Amino acid sequence: MSAVQIVEVGPRDGFQNIGPFIPTQTKIAMIRDLAAAGLKRMEVTSFVSARAIPQLCDAPEVLADTLAQAKTLAQVLVPNARYGLKALEAGATFLSYVFSISESHNRSNVRASPEESLADYARLVDGLPAGTRMRLNLATSFDCPFEGRTPAARVLEFLERAFEIMPEAEICLCDTTGRGEPDQVGELFAQSMARCPEVAAWAMHAHDTYGRGADNVLAAHASGVRIFDAAIGGLGGCPYAPGASGNVATEDVVRLFHDMGVQTGVDAEALLPIARRAAALPGANAGSRCLLPAAGAPR
Template structure:
């Protein structure tokens, strides 16, 4: 395998945040250990948000502290504001994912402010945290909005015009929040963004599989030069502020697709499938994906494909 991609595991944040029954913290830590054991390194372990808004995320500081005892894990936490970003940095988070939405309606529904106000918050956060803290910029509704529908590329690019110069070296992730993007749209937007912002060298894609196009959209982003992809084990997840947008693209599905294409992910599918099965069985979870069930029914397929 001469080509490689990085898969960022977001299940412990995106996959769990909408689950009602609280998952015990020791159970979460055990999942983190097992995910690392399957070859995943960068894991979005949770978010620093209001516990009343997302009760499942209330133990993120404890999970962050536990990561110090998990060799090889690279923990990432999601933050929606300067205040929460400061809290995460003070708690020792080595990597922050700052999120804002392209569309006014989704951003106000999500963080109670306009995209312009969130952009100002982003700049203030960067000025406040230590330079060693890694930053990812997540643009939600970059392709489609649950309230406004399809988002024109010009709107996403215009927001990037404001955000990229603040820290050009930040990783930029364009997010298909609703799962309604299509491969042509994904490929076109990434090509346009990479051409317009040559100073931004690291791009990522966050796909949902709500309408069954998650893998196709990832493939399109890869064809446009993207090499970092978010995924959730067992296909768990969805945005609680985007009605119907359940189902992140499954980590095991991405690992299978890229492996069949001869592209290395560093993931041991034979080790990941049992973790995904247990994730799919969590009470209140909404699992997705196909490879988990296929390989559970025929485990030899994994070895035969050379993906162990």
């Protein structure tokens, strides 16, 4: 079977909900160790309001070290053009722009309508330096914490408009709340690929709030997706999606694909001690299956 790429989002999505500030050097050390374990692409931080998400106030320092190490492709999340420009000024070469398909969630998250965020995305794209890579995250593609199930037609409408703005961007459909289910995931990816067959690459961002993360990853994989977000230790959650728990755990996704005979380029055993460190961070809420005691093992 063909290989997949795991995008480690723990240093951004995994850390952002943790209250006690994680020392910058602790973040840097974990990113370096994750790279050494074979995770060659990571969402290392986000340029956002330090008042809104104080955990990520050290974004410039974290990004600078990752770029200096040159061992991983450093992806940086940005919620609007303003912070996109800040990330570019700090040296970012791979942006991950996010907006929500759902009106209420996007207003809660970035205080703008989806239409306004799409227009802002166009402004950011228009000013990108040559060679800058872009991913577009369509949050709440499957479900919204305020509005419920997201209509597929609405996702497809925004997808088509976003593709016209930057055809070479990678597109990621995000299960922000973890309420998506496998049939829905598979069908939406199939419809999206049919609507925009020339998208450069497709990705899946899964949360595991209801224990469906791995099943939804498999559904996306069966639809042809080969890029998957995951967070070490299953850390994470969206601060603007009440009740949403962590991302699907990196070590669980790697083990799943390896058991299927699908290559990830990641050392599964090397991930486990890093996952234990992540889970032990003060304020962390881990959700890893691999870290659970095996049946019959001492607790």
